Amino acid sequence: QQQVKQSPQSLIVQKGGISIINCAYENTAFDYFPWYQQFPGKGPALLIAIRPDVSEKKEGRFTISFNKSAKQFSLHIMDSQPGDSATYFCAAGFSGYSTLTFGKGTMLLVSP
Amino acid sequence: KAGVTQTPRYLIKTRGQQVTLSCSPISGHRSVSWYQQTPGQGLQFLFEYFSETQRNKGNFPGRFSGRQFSNSRSEMNVSTLELGDSALYLCASSGTTGTDTQYFGPGTRLTVL
Numbered sequence: 001q002q003q004v005k006q007s008p009q010s011l012i013v014q015k016g017g018i019s020i021i022n023c024a025y026e027n028t029a030f031d032y033f034p035w036y037q038q039f040p041g042k043g044p045a046l047l048i049a050i051r052p053d054v055s056e057k058k059e060g061r062f063t064i065s066f067n068k069s070a071k072q073f074s075l076h077i078m079d080s081q082p083g084d085s086a087t088y089f090c091a092a093g094f095s096g097y098s099t100l101t102f103g104k105g106t107m108l109l110v111s112p
Numbered sequence: 113k114a115g116v117t118q119t120p121r122y123l124i125k126t127r128g129q130q131v132t133l134s135c136s137p138i139s140g141h142r143s144v145s146w147y148q149q150t151p152g153q154g155l156q157f158l159f160e161y162f163s164e165t166q167r168n169k170g171n172f173p174g175r176f177s178g179r180q181f182s183n184s185r186s187e188m189n190v191s192t193l194e195l196g197d198s199a200l201y202l203c204a205s206s207g208t209t210g211t212d213t214q215y216f217g218p219g220t221r222l223t224v225l
């Protein structure tokens with residue numbers, strides 16, 4: 001079964017704090033794990049992605065941590081800013097294929 | 113490069129009608145995928161086209177169909193619309209070798225009355 005479970009559904013973080021969103025997957029054949037950010041009225045935009053051969057990937061304030069044995073991965077947003085307020089989706093897919101299975105999203109609100 | 117464009121941005125239809133949505137991928141991209149986004153179900157994969165061929169299909173009824181043209185532009189059609197088809201329909205394109213990064217358009221908001 002190709003499911004990706006995402007939590008929490010919503011998250012409120014103070015400016016400067018750390019936002020953490022978690023995802024778990026079932027299909028061990030997945031080998032590509034992107035995170036997308038979506039603002040109201042816009043389509044999702046790729047934020048950062050990881051493959052299972054590494055346990056962590058960092059790009060600026062955004063870090064993905066990946067735990068292959070637990071079949072879990074998470075997004076950490078350091079020094080969260082009000083401009084980070086958006087809906088975040090984790091996803092899983094297969095290298096070379098465009099089909100992605102998405103989590104149900106997390107609405108992040110960063111309070112000033 | 114221009115991004116993925118989708119037309120129209122908003123549509124209102126009544127039950128039983130049919131609708132056609134259009135997507136123009138990023139120049140040079142040959143893969144186009146369609147997703148349905150609803151508050152309850154999130155983003156769900158509809159189908160993917162690559163070089164005018166449907167390469168993958170999600171778990172949606174046959175009322176949902178699509179096609180891709182030689183210039184990689186894609187259309188999706190929904191026949192016999194139901195209230196539950198109200199959603200944001202997103203199109204995403206990716207590169208020539210089936211690379212994994214998908215670039216999404218702004219979507220078409222379909223409301224079925």
